[in-house]
Amino acid sequence: xxxxxxxxxxxxxxxxxxxxxxxxxxxxxxxxxxxxxxxxxxxxxxxxxxxxxxxxxxxxxxxxxxxxxxxxxxxxxxxxxxxxxxxxxxxxxxxxxxxxxxxxxxxxxxxxxxxxxxxxxxxxxxxxxxxxxxxxxxxxxxxxxxxxxxxxxxxxxxxxxxxxxxxxxxxxxxxxxxxxxxxxxxxxxxxxxxxxxxxxxxxxxxxxxxxxxxxxxxxxxxxxxxxxxxxxxxxxxxxxxxxxxxxxxxxxxxxxxxxxxxxxxxxxxxxxxxxxxxxxxxxxxxxxxxxxxxxxxxxxxxxxxxxxxxxxxxxxxxxxxxxxxxxxxxxxxxxxxxxxxxxxxxxxxxxxxxxxxxxxxxxxxxxxxxxxxxxxxxxxxxxxxxxxxxxxxxxxxxxxxxxxxxxxxxxxxxxxxxxxxxxxxxxxxxxxxxxxxxxxxxxxxxxxxxxxxxxxxxxxxxxxxxxxxxxxxx
Amino acid sequence: xxxxxxxxxxxxxxxxxxxxxxxxxxxxxxxxxxxxxxxxxxxxxxxxxxxxxxxxxxxxxxxxxxxxxxxxxxxxxxxxxxxxxxxxxxxxxxxxxxxxxxxxxxxxxxxxxxxxxxxxxxxxxxxxxxxxxxxxxxxxxxxxxxxxxxxxxxxxxxxxxxxxxxxxxxxxxxxxxxxxxxxxxxxxxxxxxxxxxxxxxxxxxxxxxxxxxxxxxxxxxxxxxxxxxxxxxxxxxxxxxxxxxxxxxxxxxxxxxxxxxxxxxxxxxxxxxxxxxxxxxxxx
Ligand SMILES: Cc1cc2nc3c(=O)[nH]c(=O)nc-3n(C[C@H](O)[C@H](O)[C@H](O)COP(=O)(O)OP(=O)(O)OC[C@H]3O[C@@H](n4cnc5c(N)ncnc54)[C@H](O)[C@@H]3O)c2cc1C
Ligand SMILES: Cc1cc2nc3c(=O)[nH]c(=O)nc-3n(C[C@H](O)[C@H](O)[C@H](O)COP(=O)(O)OP(=O)(O)OC[C@H]3O[C@@H](n4cnc5c(N)ncnc54)[C@H](O)[C@@H]3O)c2cc1C
Ligand code: SF4
Ligand code: FES
Numbered sequence: 199x200x201x202x203x204x205x206x207x208x209x210x211x212x213x214x215x216x217x218x219x220x221x222x223x224x225x226x227x228x229x230x231x232x233x234x235x236x237x238x239x240x241x242x243x244x245x246x247x248x249x250x251x252x253x254x255x256x257x258x259x260x261x262x263x264x265x266x267x268x269x270x271x272x273x274x275x276x277x278x279x280x281x282x283x284x285x286x287x288x289x290x291x292x293x294x295x296x297x298x299x300x301x302x303x304x305x306x307x308x309x310x311x312x313x314x315x316x317x318x319x320x321x322x323x324x325x326x327x328x329x330x331x332x333x334x335x336x337x338x339x340x341x342x343x344x345x346x347x348x349x350x351x352x353x354x355x356x357x358x359x360x361x362x363x364x365x366x367x368x369x370x371x372x373x374x375x376x377x378x379x380x381x382x383x384x385x386x387x388x389x390x391x392x393x394x395x396x397x398x399x400x401x402x403x404x405x406x407x408x409x410x411x412x413x414x415x416x417x418x419x420x421x422x423x424x425x426x427x428x429x430x431x432x433x434x435x436x437x438x439x440x441x442x443x444x445x446x447x448x449x450x451x452x453x454x455x456x457x458x459x460x461x462x463x464x465x466x467x468x469x470x471x472x473x474x475x476x477x478x479x480x481x482x483x484x485x486x487x488x489x490x491x492x493x494x495x496x497x498x499x500x501x502x503x504x505x506x507x508x509x510x511x512x513x514x515x516x517x518x519x520x521x522x523x524x525x526x527x528x529x530x531x532x533x534x535x536x537x538x539x540x541x542x543x544x545x546x547x548x549x550x551x552x553x554x555x556x557x558x559x560x561x562x563x564x565x566x567x568x569x570x571x572x573x574x575x576x577x578x579x580x581x582x583x584x585x586x587x588x589x590x591x592x593x594x595x596x597x598x599x600x601x602x603x604x605x606x607x608x609x610x611x612x613x614x615x616x617x618x619x620x621x622x623x624x625x626x627x628x629x630x631x632x633x634x635x636x637x638x639x640x641x642x643x644x645x646x647x648x649x650x651x652x653x654x655x656x657x658x659x660x661x662x663x664x665x666x667x668x669x670x671x672x
Numbered sequence: 673x674x675x676x677x678x679x680x681x682x683x684x685x686x687x688x689x690x691x692x693x694x695x696x697x698x699x700x701x702x703x704x705x706x707x708x709x710x711x712x713x714x715x716x717x718x719x720x721x722x723x724x725x726x727x728x729x730x731x732x733x734x735x736x737x738x739x740x741x742x743x744x745x746x747x748x749x750x751x752x753x754x755x756x757x758x759x760x761x762x763x764x765x766x767x768x769x770x771x772x773x774x775x776x777x778x779x780x781x782x783x784x785x786x787x788x789x790x791x792x793x794x795x796x797x798x799x800x801x802x803x804x805x806x807x808x809x810x811x812x813x814x815x816x817x818x819x820x821x822x823x824x825x826x827x828x829x830x831x832x833x834x835x836x837x838x839x840x841x842x843x844x845x846x847x848x849x850x851x852x853x854x855x856x857x858x859x860x861x862x863x864x865x866x867x868x869x870x871x872x873x874x875x876x877x878x879x880x881x882x883x884x885x886x887x888x889x890x891x892x893x894x895x896x897x898x899x900x901x902x903x904x905x906x907x908x909x910x911x912x913x914x915x916x917x918x919x920x921x922x923x924x925x926x927x928x929x930x931x932x933x934x935x936x937x938x939x940x941x942x943x944x945x946x947x948x949x950x951x952x953x954x955x956x
Contacts, residue, residue: 380891382712382719382759417698419710419761421891425698446893450905457898457905457924459931466894474718474888480942483718483744484888485935558927605892607910 215318218247220325225538229509232394232477235535236300244329248276251321254313259323262311265655267291269308269323276326282340285330289342292327293363294654296335296401297388299328302651303529335401339408345372350437350668353378355422355608358386359650360442360641362405363657364664365414368440371665375413378420383473386444387642388650390473391465391500393507399472423607428615428637437671438636438664441624442657445602445642451495455552456598460489460560464500464599471507488513489594493563495549496599497521502532504597509539513595517541520548520568520581546570546581550588552596563591604643612637621646630660636671638664677757680733685815688740689783690749691725697732699762705790706768706882706914709736710890712759713751718744721887721909723859724763725786734762737786743939764890765913768880772799774854777877778824779844779868781807781860784882785816788859792823795857801825803853805844807864811835844871853877858917862926869917879917883908885928900924 221237222228228235239247251273259269268287275284288295304310304324312320334340350373354361357379369375383389385402410416420426428439448463450456462470467486470476474484492508494501497519505515517536519526522545526533537543544565551564567587571580603622609615616625616633623646624639626632632639640656642648674680674695681693699709708723726735740746751757768791776795780788785806795802804824808814810833821827828847829837841864848871856879858868865881872879885897885908897908900921906912 380761381889382761419759420698421761421764424764424891425702425762448893448895450895450898452905457900457928459928463895466888466896469888469894475716479935480939482716483939485932485939487932487935558930607892 213252213314213317214250217250217319217322218243218325220322225540228395229539232507232510234398235395238332239325239329244276244326245279247322248273248326250314252313258311258313259308259321262308264307264649264651265291265658267308267327272330273321273323273326276330281330281333282337285334286340288327288330291658292651292654293366293658294359294405294650295327296331297359297397297405298651298654299324299326299331300397300401301392303649305530307651335404339411341411342370344370344413347374348372348668350374350671351376351435352438352440352664352668353431353436354440354442355428356380356386356442356444356641356643357384357406357416358442358444358641358653359388360444360643360653360657360660361386361440362409363654364440364442364638364640364661366409366412367658367661368664369409369412369414371661373665373668374415376415376417378422378426379416379418380421380443381473382418384416384418386442390469391503393468393472393503395506395510396503421607423611428608428612428634432636437668438638440630440657440660440664441608441632441637441639441643442641442653443605443608443643444653445604445623445647447603447605447622448598449601449603451549451598451600453549453551455554455560458552458554458560459558460487460594461552461596461598464496464504464597465602467504467597468500468507471511477507477511486511487595490514491516491593492595492597493518493591493593494597494599495519496601497525498527498599498601499529499532500602501597501599502528502536504599505541506532506536506539508595508597509536509541515541516591516593517543518547518549518565518591519543519545521579522546522570525570525579544591547589548581548583549596553590560593560596563593563596564588565591602642602647604646608643629663630656631663636667674732675756677760679751679753679755679757680731681735682751682753685737685786686813688749689737689813689815690740691735691737691786692748692751693726693728693733693735694757694760695732696734696760696762697729699734699760700727700729700732703727703734703763704767705770705787705794707763707765708890708913709734709760709762710764710887711736711748711757713744713748714758717747717758719888719890720744721764721884721890723784723787723882723913725790734760735786737783739783742936746940746944761890765909766911768794768857768914770794770798774800775803775852776800777803777805777853777856777872779805779807779841779856779858779860779864781864782809782813784859784861785820787882788857789816789819789823791857791859792820796823796825803851804828805830805841806837807831807841807860808836809833841867841871844868848872848875848877856880856917858882862922862929865917866920866922869920869922873918880914881917881920882913883915883920883925884913885925886931899928 309320475482476486492513641653683691722736892910902919
C-alpha cells in the first residue's frame with residue numbers, strides 16, 4: 199500500500215506565521231449554554247496545522263512537556279493520516295490526552311518552547327493532541343497489552359488524574375488494582391471542578407470506562423480514613439498504596455458575615471453546578487440559587503470557571519482580585535474567553551465584610567483597595583491595604599475562590615505519614631514515596647493545587663516506583 | 673446474595689417515617705453511633721445526609737430512618753425491598769463519645785428517635801443509667817416506643833399537642849429540679865435541640881446536639897455545612913455532626929438551613945404534579 203508522505207513529497211513551504219484557529223461558539227451564544235466552547239479541529243485544519251511543525255531533530259517542545267510526550271512523532275503521524283498510530287504514541291506518555299488537549303496550559307509548557315513561536319505563533323500542539331484523542335473516541339479505543347498477573351495488590355486513593363494514571367499503568371503491569379473514590383463518581387476535579395463547557399463530562403466518563411475495562415476495580419463512595427483506613431488496607435493484604443486524594447478543602451476569607459446565604463465556596467458552587475448538574479435543575483435534583491449580581495473573589499482558573507458558570511446561569515459577574523491584571527494566575531486564554539463573555543474585573547481590591555438582608559441573604563460587600571509592593575522571594579508582588587480606602591459593592595451572590603488545601607482526613611488516620619505542617623501536603627521524595635514503606639503519593643495532595651498534567655506525571659512516576667518496590671519485595 | 677446498596681428491609685415507622693436496611697458491608701463494618709451516611713438515590717438525585725440508626729456486621733447491612741419532607745425523601749419512600757440506591761457513602765462524621773458518665777438523659781424528637789435509640793443502647797452497654805425522652809408532634813407520629821422502653825431505665829413521652837404523654841418539654845425543667853444528670857444527648861429538630869440546651873444550661877449539664885445543616889459531599893469539600901460554635905466557624909460534616917449544645921449558634925443554623933427553600937419547594941411541587949418516580953431505573 200502506498201501512503202503519501204506529505205513532509206517528503208512537497209518542498210518545504212515557508213512557515214505560516216499564524217496558527218490555524220480553532221472554531222469556537224460565539225460569545226453571545228455560548229454564554230447562554232453549557233456546551234463546549236472550543237469545537238475542535240476538522241481533519242483539514244489538523245493537517246494544515248500539523249504541516250507547520252518543523253519536525254525538529256532536537257525538539258524543544260518536548261522539554262517543555264511535564265511528561266515528555268514525543269510531540270514531533272505524533273504530529274508526523276497526523277501529517278501521514280496515521281491517526282491510530284499517533285494516538286498510540288501519545289498514550290505511551292499521557293493516559294488522558296482528550297483531557298490534556300483541552301485543559302493543559304500549553305502556552306506555558308510545550309508551546310512556550312516551540313521554535314516556530316520565535317517567528318510567529320507556535321504550533322498548536324494541544325489542539326492537535328485533542329484532535330487525535332477525539333478521533334480515537336469516535337473510532338473506538340484500542341486495548342493495550344497486559345502483563346501476566348503478578349499476584350500483587352495495589353490500592354489507589356482517589357480517582358482524579360493522578361490516581362487514574364497510576365491505576366492504568368499498574369494494572370497494565372499485571373497488578374491487581376482497586377481505586378477507592380470518596381464521591382459517587384470518578385474523575386476528581388475533572389468531574390466536579392472543571393465545567394462542562396471546558397471539558398465535557400462524557401469525555402471523562404469515557405476515560406473512566408476505559409480504565410475499568412483494563413480491569414481496575416473502582417469502588418465509589420469509599421472515603422479512605424472513614425470507610426477504610428490505610429493501616430487497615432495494609433493489614434488485609436494490600437501490598438502498596440498510592441494516595442492521589444487531591445486538594446479539596448476550601449478556604450474562606452474569615453471576614454464577618456461569611457455565613458450569610460448566597461455566599462458559596464468555589465467548591466460548593468462548582469460541585470452543585472458541575473457534579474450535581476444544578477444548571478439542569480429541576481430535571482436534576484440539586485438546586486443552585488444565583489442572583490443578578492455575582493461577585494467572584496480570586497483570580498485563578500477556579501475563579502474563572504466560577505465566573506463563566508455564573509454568567510451561563512444568567513448573572514452579571516464581577517471578579518474582585520487583590521492584585522492587578524498582570525498578576526492574574528489564570529490562563530490567559532480563559533481570561534480572554536471570560537471577558538468576551540462579559541466578565542468585569544475589579545483589580546486591587548479585597549473583601550472586608552459581608553452584609554445581609556433581613557432574611558440572612560447577602561446584599562452587599564465592603565472592600566478595601568490594595569496596593570502592590572515589592573516582589574517577595576517567590577517573585578510574586580506583595581499587596582497591602584490602603585487605609586481608609588473602603589468602599590461598598592452591592593451583590594446578591596458571592597463565590598469565594600481563594601484556594602484549596604489537601605483534606606486532612608487521610609493524614610489524620612495514618613500514623614507515621616509525614617506532612618508539611620504549613621501547607622498540609624503529604625511529603626514525598628523524588629520517586630513519590632512517602633515516609634511510610636509501600637505508601638506513595640502524588641498530584642495535588644503532594645504539590646498543593648497544581649495542574650492535571652503534573653498530577654498525571656506524578657501518577658506515572660509513582661506507578662513505576664511502586665512496580666519496582668513490588669517486584670523487589672519478597 | 674444481596675446487591676450493593678440493595679434495600680434489604682423496608683419498614684414503615686409511622687405516617688411519613690420509613691426505615692431502610694441497606695446492604696453495604698464496608699459501611700456496616702465501620703459504623704458507630706453518631707455517624708451518618710450520604711445517600712444518592714439515583715443518577716439525577718441529590719446527595720442527602722441521613723444518620724445511622726443500626727448496623728449488622730454479619731449480615732453486612734446498615735440502617736437509617738427518614739422523614740418524607742421533600743422531593744428526595746418522598747421519592748425514596750416509594751422505593752421497595754430489592755431496589756437499589758445508586759450510592760451510599762459512609763460512615764461519615766465523628767462517632768459519639770460513649771463511656772460511663774453516670775446518669776445520662778437522652779432526648780430524641782421526630783425521625784431522630786431512631787438513631788437516638790442506637791445511642792441509648794450504647795450508653796446502657798457502657799454502664800450508664802439512661803433516662804430517655806421521646807418527643808413527637810402528636811400521637812400518630814410516635815414510633816419505637818416499645819424498643820425505647822426496653823432499652824432505657826426510665827422513659828418519658830412528650831408531644832407538641834399533648835395527645836400523648838406530656839405537652840411540650842416543660843416537664844424537663846421540673847425533672848431537672850429533682851434529678852441530677854451527668855450528661856445529656858439531644859437529637860431531633862433544631863428547635864427542640866435548642867430548647868433542650870436552654871433547659872440544661874442552668875444546671876451545667878454537658879449537652880451534646882447533632883447538627884443538621886445542609887450538606888453535599890459530607891467530607892469537608894464544599895463548606896456548605898459551616899456552622900458557628902463557640903464563635904468559631906466549623907464544618908458540620910467533619911468537625912461534627914455532634915457539638916456542644918451550649919455553644920451552638922442555633923439561629924444561624926436555622927437561617928442557613930432555609931437557604932434553598934424556594935428551590936426545594938419547586939422541586940417537590942413539580943415532582944408531585946408529575947408523580948414520576950425515577951428510582952425504578954436502578955432496578956437491576
Ligand atoms: C475549578 C478548577 C479548574 C481547574 N482548571 C485546570 C485547567 O484548566 N488545567 C489544569 O491543568 N488544571 C486545572 N485545575 C487543577 C487540576 O484539576 C488539578 O491539579 C488536578 O485535578 C489534580 O489531580 P489529583 O488527581 O491530584 O486530584 P483531584 O483531581 O482533586 O482528585 C482527587 C480525588 O480523590 C478523591 N478523594 C479525596 N480524598 C479521598 C479519600 N480520603 N478517600 C477516597 N477518595 C478521596 C476526591 O473525591 C477526588 O475525586 C483546575 C482545578 C479546579 C478546582
Ligand atoms: C448530619 C445529618 C443527619 C441527618 N439525619 C437525618 C435522619 O436520620 N433522618 C432524616 O429524616 N433526616 C435527616 N437529616 C435531614 C435530611 O438530610 C433532610 O431531611 C433531607 O436532605 C431532605 O431532602 P429532601 O429532598 O427530601 O427535602 P428538601 O425539600 O430538599 O428539603 C427539606 C429540608 O431539609 C433540609 N435539607 C435539604 N437538603 C439537605 C441536604 N442536602 N442536607 C441536609 N439537609 C437538607 C433543609 O433544611 C430543607 O429545608 C440529616 C441531616 C444531616 C445534616
Ligand atoms: S518545537 Fe515546534 S516545530 Fe519543533 S518539533 Fe516541537 S512542535 Fe514541531
Ligand atoms: S458537606 Fe461539604 S464540607 Fe461539609
